[in-house]
Amino acid sequence: MIEQILPPAVAVAEAFTDPAGLTLFPEEEALVARSVEKRRREFTTVRHCARLALGELGLDPVPIVSGARGAPVWPGGVVGSMTHCDGYRAAVLGRTTAFATLGVDAEPHAPLPEGVLDAIALPAERTRTTALSAARPTVCWDRLLFSAKEAVYKAWFPLTGRWLDFSEADIVIDPAGTFEARLLVPGPVLGGTPVTAFAGRFLVERGLLATAISIPAARP
Structure with missing residues (x-):
């Protein structure tokens, strides 16, 4: 599903159920030793997806542990992102080249649950979300805005090592299937050029919505 909104060079693995018999590396097991069963299942399946994606890149399976702020720690030469929600788990990986x-x-x-939109959206974003909901009520635009902000943070953190608050990116959604996140704080510098916005894509399918951002490597 999510491969539809990512470039072909990205390795994608996803699951809509939790397959039986999956195992974790000891380093991963330690991270969920005291977790409830639901958390263990999603943690295990999404790491299974990550190892499948590593295999697509020709790499051996390795433990995927959590680093700063819970971000996954990938092998050298790899960037990636993982996501899970009820009924869906996915990992996407690419070469740093x-x-x-x-x-x-x-x-x-x-x-979104009542009150969440007010907590995560800028005034302009709330205004645009209301307009989108009126024009195309079959899409949950508030949830899509939340998802886009999550994808922005997951793309931002590996580049900066810094927190990005919901209020620090202004997201404009195009109902045709794209969005732009305009950074309201200084962004990372890639190839000598400051990044001021992230471009993303989204889709709504199978009772789910997904958002994705892929930033090309800076060229010499």
């Missing part, structure tokens, strides 16, 4: 960063998110295609 091709991509500077990747960020993906998936969510149930349902409205």
Whole structure:
């Protein structure tokens, strides 16, 4: 599913159920030793997806542990992103020779709980979301905005090592299937050029919505 909104060079693995018999590396097991069963299942399946994607890149399976702020730690020469929600898990990976960063998110295609939009959206974003909902009520634009902000953060953090608040990126959604996140704080510098915005894509399918950002590697 999510490969539809990513470049062909990105390795993608996804699952809509939790297959039986999956195992974790000891380093990963330690991270969920005290977790509830639901958390263990999604953690295990999404790392299974990550290892399948590593295989697509011709790399051996390795433990995927969590680093700063819970971000996955990838092997050298690889960038990637993982996501999971009810009924869906996915991992996307790319070579650093091709991509500077990747960020993906998936969510149930349902409205946000009451009060969440006000907590995560800028006033202009709320205004645009209301207009989109009036024009195309079959899409949960509030949830899509939330997902886009999650994808932005996942793409941002590996480049900066810094937190990015919901209020620090202004996201404009094009109902044709794209979005732009205009950074309201100084962004990373790639190839000597400051990054001021992230471009992304989205889709709504199978009762889910997904967002994805892929930033090409800077060229010499």
